[in-house]
Amino acid sequence: MNRIDQLFSKKQQNVLNIYCTAGYPTLNDTVPVMKALEAAGADMVELGMPFSDPLADGPVIQESSTKAIANGMSIKTLFSQLKDVRESVNLPIILMGYINPVLQFGVEAFLQQCAETGVDGIILPDLPMDEYEEEYRPLFEKYGLHLIFLITPETSDARIRKIDSLSRGFVYAVSSSSTTGKDKQFEGQQAYFERIKNMQLKNPVLIGFGIKDKATFESASAYSNGAIIGSAFVKALEAGGDVPQTVNKFVKAILQ
Amino acid sequence: MNIAVNTKGSKYHVNEKGYYGRFGGAYIPEMLYPNVEELRTKYLEIMSEPSFQQEFEALLRDYVGRPSPLYLAKRLSEKYGAQIYLKREDLNHTGAHKINNTIGQILLAKRLGKKRIIAETGAGQHGVATATVCALMGLECIVYMGSVDIQRQAPNVARMKMLGAEVIAATSGSQTLKDATNEAIRDWINNPVDTHYIIGSVVGPHPYPDMVARFQSVISEEIRAQLKEKTGNELPAYVIACVGGGSNAAGTFFHFTEEEGVKLVAVEAAGQGVHSGYSAATSQLGKIGVIHASKTLLMQTEDGQIVEPHSISAGLDYPGVGPMHAHLYESGRGLFLNATDDESLQAAYELCRLEGIIPALESAHALAKLKELELKPSDVVVVCLSGRGDKDLETYIKNLQK
Numbered sequence: 081m082n083r084i085d086q087l088f089s090k091k092q093q094n095v096l097n098i099y100c101t102a103g104y105p106t107l108n109d110t111v112p113v114m115k116a117l118e119a120a121g122a123d124m125v126e127l128g129m130p131f132s133d134p135l136a137d138g139p140v141i142q143e144s145s146t147k148a149i150a151n152g153m154s155i156k157t158l159f160s161q162l163k164d165v166r167e168s169v170n171l172p173i174i175l176m177g178y179i180n181p182v183l184q185f186g187v188e189a190f191l192q193q194c195a196e197t198g199v200d201g202i203i204l205p206d207l208p209m210d211e212y213e214e215e216y217r218p219l220f221e222k223y224g225l226h227l228i229f230l231i232t233p234e235t236s237d238a239r240i241r242k243i244d245s246l247s248r249g250f251v252y253a254v255s256s257s258s259t260t261g262k263d264k265q266f267e268g269q270q271a272y273f274e275r276i277k278n279m280q281l282k283n284p285v286l287i288g289f290g291i292k293d294k295a296t297f298e299s300a301s302a303y304s305n306g307a308i309i310g311s312a313f314v315k316a317l318e319a320g321g322d323v324p325q326t327v328n329k330f331v332k333a334i335l336q
Numbered sequence: 337m338n339i340a341v342n343t344k345g346s347k348y349h350v351n352e353k354g355y356y357g358r359f360g361g362a363y364i365p366e367m368l369y370p371n372v373e374e375l376r377t378k379y380l381e382i383m384s385e386p387s388f389q390q391e392f393e394a395l396l397r398d399y400v401g402r403p404s405p406l407y408l409a410k411r412l413s414e415k416y417g418a419q420i421y422l423k424r425e426d427l428n429h430t431g432a433h434k435i436n437n438t439i440g441q442i443l444l445a446k447r448l449g450k451k452r453i454i455a456e457t458g459a460g461q462h463g464v465a466t467a468t469v470c471a472l473m474g475l476e477c478i479v480y481m482g483s484v485d486i487q488r489q490a491p492n493v494a495r496m497k498m499l500g501a502e503v504i505a506a507t508s509g510s511q512t513l514k515d516a517t518n519e520a521i522r523d524w525i526n527n528p529v530d531t532h533y534i535i536g537s538v539v540g541p542h543p544y545p546d547m548v549a550r551f552q553s554v555i556s557e558e559i560r561a562q563l564k565e566k567t568g569n570e571l572p573a574y575v576i577a578c579v580g581g582g583s584n585a586a587g588t589f590f591h592f593t594e595e596e597g598v599k600l601v602a603v604e605a606a607g608q609g610v611h612s613g614y615s616a617a618t619s620q621l622g623k624i625g626v627i628h629a630s631k632t633l634l635m636q637t638e639d640g641q642i643v644e645p646h647s648i649s650a651g652l653d654y655p656g657v658g659p660m661h662a663h664l665y666e667s668g669r670g671l672f673l674n675a676t677d678d679e680s681l682q683a684a685y686e687l688c689r690l691e692g693i694i695p696a697l698e699s700a701h702a703l704a705k706l707k708e709l710e711l712k713p714s715d716v717v718v719v720c721l722s723g724r725g726d727k728d729l730e731t732y733i734k735n736l737q738k
Contacts, residue, residue, distance in 0.1 A: 132509065132641040133627070135521050136365040142508060154639040179363055180626045181640030205365035206629065230366040234528050239369075257367050257528040 095306025103153025261311030354542025460492025462536030537581025552587025
């Protein structure tokens with residue numbers, strides 16, 4: 081069973097998914113960050129595959145990507161770091177990135193490596209749903225990998241249904257129409273969260289974008305199965321210091 | 337004028353799925369889906385409306401000054417042994433072909449009920465053209481421009497500000513056109529409802545490449561009519577245009593793509609030399625990939641990171657080309673050449689001295705390749721003079737003194 085499905089079969093509320101950029105703050109921090117996340121009590125990890133031109137991301141994640149690329153991170157390097165990750169990390173692992181580097185790596189080669197290293201899910205925000213359905217879906221299924229799609233407040237009900245039918249693992253509900261790390265308030269988003277909740281999707285729903293602390297995590301989780309924190313965590317890592325300690329402090333502040 | 341002309345069944349125009357051959361599409365995050373989908377379902381319908389076409393035509397005629405002349409450049413013709421015509425887009429209001437598209441898109445934005453306009457710009461010509469139509473229509477205008485380009489195209493930055501636009505510096509990456517485009521797309525993601533993004537070239541997600549090409553197709557439509565009048569034959573032997581993203585080339589080629597006897601020559605910026613590491617010659621250096629939501633030829637590393645391009649002309653300093661051009665290149669329908677920074681400067685000085693016209697550095701790339709074509713005296717050649725060189729004076733003066 082895919083680890084994402086396992087997680088949601090055990091836990092339906094307050095699921096905490098933390099995003100971090102692979103190869104950040106230093107090249108070899110990827111696995112130590114994941115270990116520390118698991119030890120601190122996070123439920124899932126989303127690893128960003130850095131891209132030179134990350135359109136959907138705000139400045140914090142873009143800068144971490146630029147730094148990670150400068151550190152020498154690439155998809156190839158990432159897979160070499162993840163080679164033995166399953167000996168030390170049990171968290172579901174999601175790789176998030178943009179389609180171009182994956183196309184250059186080769187889509188099937190990429191999925192095969194994901195399966196071999198124990199990756200569970202993939203988020204590719206700029207892969208169109210139709211293209212996935214027509215071209216790539218059988219490959220994802222062949223390797224047992226979940227593709228997670230995004231929805232936004234502007235996504236129509238009909239399209240949300242379609243996205244829900246194609247998504248596996250969970251649906252990623254972007255809290256407001258924005259790039260990552262925008263400091264938008266949740267007020268005014270309740271109607272959207274209620275709408276999603278009332279749609280009774282077949283997949284669990286995690287809310288992301290703008291979640292940065294205990295308060296925002298809890299208010300998002302009140303409408304969904306949990307939330308995803310990205311920019312705030314990257315910022316915490318950026319501030320420096322001992323990585324396991326920083327991670328522990330950050331996660332505990334949200335969960336306790 | 338027929339900007340809604342039916343191109344179904346064409347090998348070189350966009351198909352129903354938004355592709356040119358294997359290039360094109362709409363690789364957009366969900367946050368942009370409603371905006372792009374709204375455009376996709378409405379652009380042809382709106383462009384077909386008689387009231388839209390009347391307004392577009394009237395503005396092009398009375399505000400832009402169209403049709404732009406097709407000028408037989410006698411001394412240039414003599415030098416290269418052919419009948420060389422210049423399509424004088426430099427004489428348009430705001431000094432380049434870019435205004436054709438911004439007039440079209442602002443009319444479209446108004447019909448879509450948008451209140452706020454964003455744009456990206458490299459050389460500043462598209463930024464000026466966008467600021468101009470926003471002033472004309474009384475809409476808020478925000479232009480993203482790489483901070484390097486802000487420095488090298490100062491006169492256009494001043495123009496935009498004078499026209500009431502806010503110019504925002506893109507400070508990431510190479511701080512040029514690619515990064516300005518990223519910032520504009522981010523703005524659009526953050527403002528999904530009231531904002532229209534006026535893309536200045538035939539790049540971006542479908543329907544932009546086709547929409548922009550259609551607004552620019554007035555260029556080739558006029559060329560055909562003007563050639564018929566001047567020579568009795570509406571089909572030239574060659575049409576030549578420079579290509580960064582490729583909007584002036586798309587407009588120059590549009591009504592000739594199905595005329596296989598007309599050679600379509602696209603000239604890219606070789607910078608300091610195609611293989612110097614400082615180049616923007618995408619068809620030579622690019623591999624298929626996705627940039628700014630479109631699958632096209634793209635300069636990139638083996639790992640799929642986008643490579644910083646280089647060109648002396650800010651308008652050509654882009655690591656991709658429009659999907660239409662990628663397809664023209666791959667299918668062999670287009671002849672893709674490239675001109676170095678130096679060749680282009682020399683071509684610009686030559687045009688000044690032979691014809692009394694100071695071309696934009698972008699257009700000078702197209703002129704620079706006349707020497708490489710095997711021209712016969714009977715050959716009719718049309719070069720798109722996409723813009724005027726006022727904005728490049730500093731570069732021209734600096735290099736003249738060398």
